[in-house]
Amino acid sequence: MHRNVQLNDLNSTVVVAELNWGTPLPPSLPTPDLILAADCVYFEPAFPLLVQTLCDLVDAGTGDAKETEVLFCYKRRRKADKRFFGMLRKAFTWDE
Numbered sequence: 001m002h003r004n005v006q007l008n009d010l011n012s013t014v015v016v017a018e019l020n021w022g023t024p025l026p027p028s029l030p031t032p033d034l035i036l037a038a039d040c041v042y043f044e045p046a047f048p049l050l051v052q053t054l055c056d057l058v059d060a061g062t063g064d065a066k067e068t069e070v071l072f073c074y075k076r077r078r079k080a081d082k083r084f085f086g087m088l089r090k091a092f093t094w095d096e
């Protein structure tokens with residue numbers, strides 16, 4: 001990812017960071033404008049950690065003029081997917 005940022009001359013506007021779901025956010029991480037999540041709903045025990053991390057990332061902008069947009073794409077595969085979105089609905093609203 002770092003290489004893609006360099007190749008596209010985006011060093012001044014894009015930050016690449018590794019996040020472990022459920023751990024505190026690095027203090028150096030800026031409030032994101034956009035979170036793009038793709039195919040993250042695959043390991044049911046990690047659902048609460050993913051939801052918490054998404055909440056932390058969005059709440060990082062509290063008091064800031066910024067609003068973080070989350071784009072989430074996935075393929076419906078199992079009943080567990082429905083449970084994940086039930087958990088997510090407690091903290092987020094969305095349009096399909």
